[in-house]
Amino acid sequence: VKDKNGTDQVLLKNPKGASVKISLHGGQVLSWKSDKGDELLFTSAKGNSKPPHPVRGGIPICFPQFGTRGSLEQHGFARNKMWLVEENPPDLPSFDSTDKAYVDLVLKPSDEDTTRIWPHSFEFHLRVSLALDGNLTLISPVPNINSKPFSFSIAYHTYFSISDISEVRVEGLETLDYLDNLFDKERFTEQGDALTFESEIDRVYLNSRDVVAVFDHERKRTFLIKKEGLPDVVVWNPWDKKARALTDLGDEEYKHMLCVDGAAIEKPINLKPGEEWTGKLNLSLVLST
Ligand code: BG6
Numbered sequence: 130v131k132d133k134n135g136t137d138q139v140l141l142k143n144p145k146g147a148s149v150k151i152s153l154h155g156g157q158v159l160s161w162k163s164d165k166g167d168e169l170l171f172t173s174a175k176g177n178s179k180p181p182h183p184v185r186g187g188i189p190i191c192f193p194q195f196g197t198r199g200s201l202e203q204h205g206f207a208r209n210k211m212w213l214v215e216e217n218p219p220d221l222p223s224f225d226s227t228d229k230a231y232v233d234l235v236l237k238p239s240d241e242d243t244t245r246i247w248p249h250s251f252e253f254h255l256r257v258s259l260a261l262d263g264n265l266t267l268i269s270p271v272p273n274i275n276s277k278p279f280s281f282s283i284a285y286h287t288y289f290s291i292s293d294i295s296e297v298r299v300e301g302l303e304t305l306d307y308l309d310n311l312f313d314k315e316r317f318t319e320q321g322d323a324l325t326f327e328s329e330i331d332r333v334y335l336n337s338r339d340v341v342a343v344f345d346h347e348r349k350r351t352f353l354i355k356k357e358g359l360p361d362v363v364v365w366n367p368w369d370k371k372a373r374a375l376t377d378l379g380d381e382e383y384k385h386m387l388c389v390d391g392a393a394i395e396k397p398i399n400l401k402p403g404e405e406w407t408g409k410l411n412l413s414l415v416l417s418t
Contacts, residue, residue, distance in 0.1 A: 134179055139214070139257075141230040147263040149230075154180050155208040156234045156255045158188040161265050163414055169352070171288040171386035173378050181209035185377040186288045186386070188267070190255070193247060193281030195333075195363075195394045196310065204286070206243060207253060212236045219254055219270055231258035250275035264413045271407070273400035280399040284363050284392035285410045287354070292347035294366055294384050299324040301341035302362060307334040308395065326387070329368035333394050337362045343389055349417045356391035357409040363390035 130138045132152065138159070141149040150160035161169045172186030183189045191204035202209070218233035236253040238244050256268045267285060291297050300323045308314045310331035319334070323344075341362055343352040354362075365388040367375060372383040391410045398406045 136180060136211075137214075139232045141232060141257070141259040143228075143230055143259050143261055143263065145261065145263070147259060149257060149259045149265055151232060151234070151257050152184070152187075153212050153214070153234065155183045155189055155210065156212040156236060156253075157183055157190065157208060158257060158265070158267070159184060160187065161412070163263055168290055169350075169412075169414060171290040171382075173382055175377050175379050175382075180211075182377070183208040185375070188288070189286045190253075190269075191282070191284040191286050191390075191392075192253060193251075193279075193283070195282040195284050195392065198282065198314075198394070201246060204284075205282075206247070207236055208286075210236055210243070212255070215254065218256065219272075221256060221268060221270065224256065224258075224268065228261035229258045231256055249273070249277070249279040251279065251281075262413070264411060266412075267408075267410045269408045270405055271398075271400070272405040273402055276402050278399060278401045280397040282392070282394045282397050283359070283408060284361075284390040284394065285359075285408075286363070286365075286388055286390050287410075287412070288386050288388050289343055289352055291343070291345050291385055291387050294326045294387060296345070296347050297326065297387060298344050298346075299341065299364065299387075299389060300344065301338055302334045302364070305334045305337055307332040324364065326366060329371055330364055330366050332364050333392065334362040334364065335395050336360050341389060343387065351415040351417065352389075353411075353413045353415060354389060354391060355411040355413070358406060359391035359393050359408050359410065360396070361392040361394045363388060363392050363394070365390075 145164040192207035194205040215233040
């Protein structure tokens with residue numbers, strides 16, 4: 130399928146009616162629907178993002194830089210580039226294709242612009258899969274096919290759709306240290322039992338366990354975020370003031386989104402020639418009665 134700008138998108142469906150939509154622009158997941166047709170990811174209704182700008186929502190991939198931690202553009206270039214559907218994807222030994230719909234995308238440094246600002250022969254492979262149980266999985270093998278080492282940061286900047294930011298809580302980050310972007314990336318330790326929200330938040334939690342949960346009491350939904358190779362977790366909500374400053378986000382939309390990203394930020398991934406890193410993010414929905 131194509132979007133209104135003519136960008137190719139891939140639609141995955143499972144036999145129960147769940148679906149996932151991925152754009153070749155940025156390799157960005159734009160929609161993840163449950164078998165009841167409920168949208169689980171937030172995307173802004175303002176919809177004024179045109180390539181090269183990514184859509185505000187879904188799962189943009191921040192690579193090879195997170196935020197402003199480096200000399201590249203904010204969150205790196207991967208989310209602004211056109212990705213390709215990969216005809217001959219690499220073998221993923223741990224991937225069981227039974228009951229899954231999936232697509233393989235790849236980003237390669239194809240234009241002069243990329244090689245000038247980031248002169249490394251990398252390949253970023255991305256397999257997006259939708260399982261019979263509705264789980265969404267992103268697996269990214271990144272090999273260094275160069276003769277020089279390189280290092281990168283990454284975040285799967287996941288915008289969850291939530292009923293109301295004041296009603297949700299996040300568990301799994303208790304007692305962790307975090308870097309606070311609102312305080313010059315200073316390091317603090319989380320004191321609370323679970324995270325709740327009453328103002329802007331922009332943090333990188335460090336060395337988290339491999340499962341984090343977002344509870345949406347009002348919608349009786351819980352999102353489970355399981356991750357491998359991604360020690361850090363970004364938590365972001367712009368709140369009212371910053372939301373007004375973002376031209377591609379409605380003034381009130383911050384109430385219905387929460388970013389919780391599997392990420393590797395504090396300690397960049399270092400790859401020697403011939404080495405490969407693989408990250409894996411698995412999102413599932415648990416409904417309570
Ligand atoms: C967050 C960053 O992860 O992403 C924030 O920590 C940033 O500082 C936010 O504002 C959104 O970034 P962007 O470039 O998509 O507007």
